[in-house]
Amino acid sequence: MVKSIEWVDGKVIMLDQSKLPFEVTYITCTDYLMVAEGIRKLRIRGAPAIGIAAAMGIALAAQDIHARNSAQFMKAIEPVFHEMLSTRPTAVNISWAVERLKKVIKSKRDESVSGLKQILIREAQSILDEDIAVNKAIGRWGAEFIKDGDTILTHCNAGSLATGGYGTATAPMLVARDQGKKIQVIADETRPVLQGARLTAWELMQENIPVTLITDSTAGSLLRRGEIDLVIVGTDRTARNGDVANKIGTYPLSVLSRENKVPFYVAAPFSSIDFSTASGDRIPIEERSPEEVTHILGIYPIAPKGVKARNIAFDVTPHKYVTAIITEKGAFKPTDIRKLSRQNVDLDSIRLKR
């Protein structure tokens, strides 16, 4: 399994994704500032992965703290929380990880300093382990929709690299492969930042899953020709009504899939469902620097100097185009997502079966 980050012998080993796929370099972080720099410089990216990295960075910082008691320890670790929060201020998973670690040490005021240090390592490791467990569960539910011989289309990177391991959209592929099903994957390159070409293609090659790279606008032809059996993409946020926000280009794929009667699945960890947002139209959509469009990989110009460009980073896929949303609790019709917020919901009664 491709590992984006690991805790090994008191150090954090991070795969430098900013150099992929041209160089495979692992960085051994011996202090938390190296971890923070890795997050800031996008050496590690993907919502779950950077949450794990922040937690591991805090655990790493803890080991170097000299304190006589838990009160001193908590005071000493406070700047580390701030440093981690400052790396990518809008990343929900980082603030979630920081809060979780804060809470655990606050609940252990009577613990010795060395005890607290161990607790933080265990907690960071738990965050990683839980993420992998969630993804494997998504994989098991999702693999039910994959038949032997299927060709799966995916967009962007919702793979091992974006998570602690297994990925979200890739998890059903890995589980299906482990179940002995022969599959192949078509990966959209995903302009402008090319996560499909650089990351998804690379990680599926590491997993020995046959992968073919296409430009984003080639997917429509393959769908029309009947060369795609199903589509699986990830999501950044799912609204209460089952609308999903994901990398730009997801919405066109969903429309083309429905038009050609190809099932369109969204892999979404339960934590990415935002029950407080009524519909996708309420999800704020980030517009990023035009240079990502006018320059490839931030370096190579492809357009006239001074041309105006627009770089809408995400799009919203209305729930009517989504066949099912696959979570660690099961696969559900998008219109059933709202029911998941209820106490004592009978999951079995609403789970979608193949």
Next chain:
Amino acid sequence: MVKSIEWVDGKVIMLDQSKLPFEVTYITCTDYLMVAEGIRKLRIRGAPAIGIAAAMGIALAAQDIHARNSAQFMKAIEPVFHEMLSTRPTAVNISWAVERLKKVIKSKRDESVSGLKQILIREAQSILDEDIAVNKAIGRWGAEFIKDGDTILTHCNAGSLATGGYGTATAPMLVARDQGKKIQVIADETRPVLQGARLTAWELMQENIPVTLITDSTAGSLLRRGEIDLVIVGTDRTARNGDVANKIGTYPLSVLSRENKVPFYVAAPFSSIDFSTASGDRIPIEERSPEEVTHILGIYPIAPKGVKARNIAFDVTPHKYVTAIITEKGAFKPTDIRKLSRQNVDLDSIRLKR
């Protein structure tokens, strides 16, 4: 008007499109081999444009021929025909231009050698003038569908650069602009070869038409948000039933346009309608080198070494997604295209009006 090629004082002036948009260089071709090299090395591209270039190359070659009579002249010019045909063997417009020039000198056997030389210059110039006239007519019919303030989406390059001038998909934009309508254009970058980013954006900037560059998969979001009033694209071939083949990415745009109730127009010179092909599924679709996908501009790698890639160069848009096909004879519903092959068809009765 952006001019891709011109006959000036006994020489052929060619804009070197292979260097656009980074350098604007005009090549002065003083002999026909320079014209042939320009076609071969894609300094000039686009079906109508290379037909014009071939004709001008032949006219240029004619000027250097020393012959005592028309029979000697025709023998001496024969290798020039072969050279032009060999530049891009599958280009229909080149063989069409060569045949047309051959025919004209064959019909003038009694002409003096210097007379034949003048006739060839006039014929090459006519091919250019007729192309511009066709495009302007497409522009006039197409501009009827453009309102003041409209935002127009286009794909690839079916502009002045691909033709003698005015372009096909761009002609309605230029005419609307000339009519005093304020318009703006959204140009898809058009991976893999980036004709939209490199050529369409550049030529619209030369025309002072406001243009915004987007990645191909951003068009869906703009259509859904209601930010596009109409789509105009070119075509390589239109089948008898109104299906159109065009650059990969056209079909997805057509589906997304219909889904969002945005009219989708195809600008097609009458010569590109293939009445002998019953439907789009009969049009052969070229697959090109995977390197165009894995390397940007043929140089910069964006994917893992050894990754498999597929490069389908064109797609077919079924006629049901096409609002109208705009030719120099008028705009027609795609299902009326078959009627255009009839003798004495009453065009007025089937022309589509806004």
